[in-house]
Amino acid sequence: MFSKKSIRRVFLIKLIFSLASLILIFSSFLYLYIESSILEEKYQEIVKHAKNIAHNKSLHNSVTPLVPELYLGLEVEIVQLKKSYIEEDLYQTSKRGKTYLTLIYPFNLDDLSYLKITNNITETRELLDKILHYIFIINIAGFLLAVVYAITLSKMLVSPVKALSNKLSNMNEHLIRPIVTENLPEEFESLGATINHLILRIQNFVKYQKELFIGTAHELKTPLAVIKLKNQVTLLKKRSPEEYIEALKVTNKTIDEMNNIVSNILNIGRQEGMQLEKPQEVDVIAVLSQKADDFRLLAENEGKLLEMNFMPNGFTAILQVGLLNQIVQNFLQNALKFTRTEGKVKLQSSLNNYGLLIEVIDEGCGVDESVDLYAPFARQGNKQGVGLGLFLAKSAADALGAKISIKNRTDGIDGTIASLNLNSKLSCILPQY
Incomplete structure (x- = not known):
């Protein structure tokens, strides 16, 4: 029924122990309260009789000692104590199966005489024993009810x-459905939302993996067909050395394109390795500054301008630096690729309600926002490329728990805004000095 590390078993044991302790403590206090109340009543009763007897003047004037006699159901006698003055002394004794309550009360202090009043409280003690017996039976019944309640709870x-486990166990890569969180208890809604987020990521992963395999086969099949066709045409008849050299150049160019595709596919495997790296605490602004310095010279060589504007001056976060570098590098490469000569690319950061917003703004041709920009081998613009950059960037952003977006500029200038929004849950702003 339970495993060695069952949370339910631990909860069940603790709940039963707590309820049993509560029942025991409550019943103990209840019995002590009943016992003390009844005995206090008996005590007050015997003290009242003692005061009445002590104020009886006929006893004080009597020359004969008072012998034990029955007085209103009490045994009363006068005794002399050979010790200093005491006010009252009350104690219980048992003789031959009977219980007595005895009170020593001052009578004549001149000769140190005291009243010794004894009351038979056997019936009262038997009543208390019955009450204790009934409380014990109620405790057993309460404990059994506590066990049943704990198991049910x-x-x-x-x-x-x-x-949730049954729903997840019935899912596979072909049948993945989100969980209806409205049917879950309030305490489990956040867990259901988290699982739905994970299911969405799995759906996207499966979708992109299928597209990646199909796209890879298509992308590699085309250049192979070109190489084969070119070689077949070349071999149809004898040609000059220059024509053979030209054919080999075309073949080498096609092979380079294939190598580029293979390299990008290998980057996908490397990225999965980066996701397993241990996150470390870094200053994101320092990482952005270093990356901007690396691309500034490249921009100048292409006749373009790279501007930087980082706010705040410091922002520390716990993440995989390799994934962050891959995203920012892809944004900057695309921005410089599509920005015209003498154009401007801006790398900037700012704070928002989600965390740190990193943006790369270019002056390129823009994108078609109606298509899936992150699908593998999806190409935009009129520049050559494999089409895996944004696919890798999206995967890296998902691994970082960050938001990524690609949209056109809305300030009247052609171009694109690529943004990465880092979550601030595990980050903070560095103090300025």
Whole structure:
């Protein structure tokens, strides 16, 4: 029924122990209260009789000592104590199966005489024993009810988890459906939302993996067909050395394109390795500054301008630096590729409600926002490329728990805004000095 590390078993044991302790403590206090109340009543009763007897003047004037006699159901006698003055002394004794309550009360202080009043409280003690017996039986019944309640409650608490487990166990890569969080208890809604987010990522992963395999086969098949066709045409008849050299150049160019595709596919595997790297605490602004310095010379060589504007001056976060570098590098490469000569590319950062917003703004041709820009081998613009850059950037952003977006500029200038929004849950602003 339970495993060695069962949370339900631990919860069940603790709940039963707590309820049993509560029942025991409550019943103990209840019995002590009943006992003290009844005995206090008996004590007040015997003290009242003692005061009445002590104020009886006929006893004070009597020359004969008072012998034990029955007085209103009490045994009363006068005793002399050979010790200093005491006010009152009350104690219980048992003789031959009977219980007595005895009070020593001052009578004549001149000769140190005291009243010794004894009351038979056997029936009262038997009543208290019956009460204790009934409380013990009620405790056993209460403990059994506590066990049943604990088992029922533990089943009720784990039932949503079992329901989630059953739904997830029936899913595979071909049948993945989000969980309806409205049917879950309020405490499990956040868990259901997290699972739905994970399911969405799995759906996107499966979708992109299928597109990646199909796209890879298509992208590699085309250049191979070109190489084969070119070689077949070349071999149809004898040609001059120059024509053979030209054919080999075309073949080498096609092979270079294939190598580029293979390299980008290998980058996907490397990126999965980066996701397994241990996150470390870094200053994101320092990483952006270093990356901007690396691309500034490249921009100048192409006759373009790279501007930087970082706010705040420091922002520390716990993440995989390799994934962050890959995203920013892809943004800058695309921006410089599509920006015209003498154009301007801006790398900037700012704070928002989500965290740190990193933006790369270019003056290129823009993008078609109606298509899936992150699909593998999806190409935009009139520049050559494999079409895996944004696919890798999106995968890296998902691994970082960040938001990524690509949209056209809305300030009247042609171009694109590529943004990465880092979550601020595990980050903070560095103090300025």
